[in-house]
Amino acid sequence: MNHKNTELDKVYQRIWEAIVAHKLLPGTRLKEEELCETFELSRGFVRKLLLQLSYHKLVNLVPNSGAFVAEPSPEEARDIFQARRLIEAELxxxxxxxxxxxxxxxxQEHLEKEHQAMAQEDQSLRIRLSGEFHLLIGKLANKPVLTSFLHEIIPRSSLIVALYQRGARKAHHHGGLSCSEHNDLLDAISGHHTEQAVQLMIDHLNEIEAQLQLEPPIEETLNLKSIFAET
Known part of the structure; x- marks a missing residue:
């Protein structure tokens, strides 16, 4: 039984990492047979895995259709970032x-990996490392309950970024900005500048949220006569 749980955790972790790295995008269908073949697992094991992913809001199970990587709504996106600000400020x-x-x-060692990924233009690795930097702060803060909440919502944050981020150029620009903000956080944390570190974290999360297109586009009134007018 313990062996099965360990194996389940390993596969869950691999799917979690794929979501964080934006290799599995919102709406992607996760076919049971492909998961069975990919991980050499039984169908019953895969169904248990999908139920666990669904429980953590990373996968939607649709009757008679299958399992799909979750597509968080704008309202959920705002709630997630509000939760992150509250949790990570304390951590x-x-x-x-x-x-x-x-x-x-x-x-510092973790940030060096982030900079290397940025220099190599490895966007998927950079995104994963960025999320792991926040989790590392939680682990080092030695607040396991808060960190467990963070471990659950960071992959959902990654889904939100994949779904709502404004354009590839801005995503690349934000990658450099994120590394810079992480450096500033490290300086404040290691210098024991507590209130500065808290404010930097809040500003950092606000900036990530600001990069998202959570509001519907403004509908312009179309003038069909002008569109189809003869020239």
């Missing part, structure tokens, strides 16, 4: 109050 506050040289080094 960064806790870490900034007690950050040791060892914890600073761990954050």
């Amino acid at each position: 960064v506050r806790e870490l900034a109050n007690k950050c040791t040289l060892r914890e600073k080094k761990l954050l």
